[in-house]
Amino acid sequence: MKPFLHVRGLRSGYAGGVVLSGVDLDAEEGGIIAVLGRNGVGKTTLISTVMGFVRPYEGSVTLDGREIAGARVDVIARAGVGVVPQGRRVFAPLTVAEHLAIAARRRPARGPWTRARILELLPRLGERLGHRGDELSGGEQQMLAIARALLGNPRLLLLDEPSDGLAPAIVSQVGEVVREVSAEGMTVVLVEQNLGLALSVAEHVAVMRKGSIVHRATRAEFAAAPEDRRRLLGVD
Ligand SMILES: Nc1ncnc2c1ncn2[C@@H]1O[C@H](COP(=O)(O)OP(=O)(O)O)[C@@H](O)[C@H]1O
Numbered sequence: 001m002k003p004f005l006h007v008r009g010l011r012s013g014y015a016g017g018v019v020l021s022g023v024d025l026d027a028e029e030g031g032i033i034a035v036l037g038r039n040g041v042g043k044t045t046l047i048s049t050v051m052g053f054v055r056p057y058e059g060s061v062t063l064d065g066r067e068i069a070g071a072r073v074d075v076i077a078r079a080g081v082g083v084v085p086q087g088r089r090v091f092a093p094l095t096v097a098e099h100l101a102i103a104a105r106r107r108p109a110r111g112p113w114t115r116a117r118i119l120e121l122l123p124r125l126g127e128r129l130g131h132r133g134d135e136l137s138g139g140e141q142q143m144l145a146i147a148r149a150l151l152g153n154p155r156l157l158l159l160d161e162p163s164d165g166l167a168p169a170i171v172s173q174v175g176e177v178v179r180e181v182s183a184e185g186m187t188v189v190l191v192e193q194n195l196g197l198a199l200s201v202a203e204h205v206a207v208m209r210k211g212s213i214v215h216r217a218t219r220a221e222f223a224a225a226p227e228d229r230r231r232l233l234g235v236d
């Protein structure tokens, strides 16, 4: 059986330059895979290429058997892919409620993740509905970025370094949220530098280096392999 997300030989980059030199990645339906790797290895480029922000030069991306490589972002979004971008991309002058209204209008989608359900999952956002983007803490901005993606009821959620810059208590909340959406059947690709978060939520890890995936392991295998972690990530 083919995995829900099936990426083969994906090559892409910017202005003709190559960043991804042939990425292979699989994710089972409802599973969580963490993509790890040092700065600059191409993790965000991988997310951007799957989402359609960057056009691939070559390769295949299938979602539940449907080819989406090279399609437009809106087509890929409607096929069921959602993204929580690196840096969160929250708009300073817009309130939380306005962000949610825009996301709900742009991606009307059926599924379990209604506005009410999302505010139940992320109660802090409900208390901040009238606050502007630039009045939110980093953690609140991250929760808003996640809420915005969930409103589209994606079948595949791509999260790009959601823990970046957040306090440890907020990082574990992000982990809880990821576990909860996955438990409802959403497939998750979690790009992280925070190994603790990655290993606390993901069943599988894939390590990128220089534009391709050079190591795959289960969570348990990777947790038990300090030498691999040191060699591939430079962490203990
Ligand atoms: N918009 C862009 N235009 C040109 N080069 C880029 C762009 N974004 C990233 N790059 C380059 O692509 C490489 C991989 O970057 P990126 O995918 O952001 O890595 P990571 O997310 O793993 O830190 C880097 O050399 C970076 O400078």
Ligand SMILES: [Mg+2]
Pocket (backbone or CB within 6 Å): 043, 044, 045, 086, 160, 161
């Ligand atoms: Mg990045």
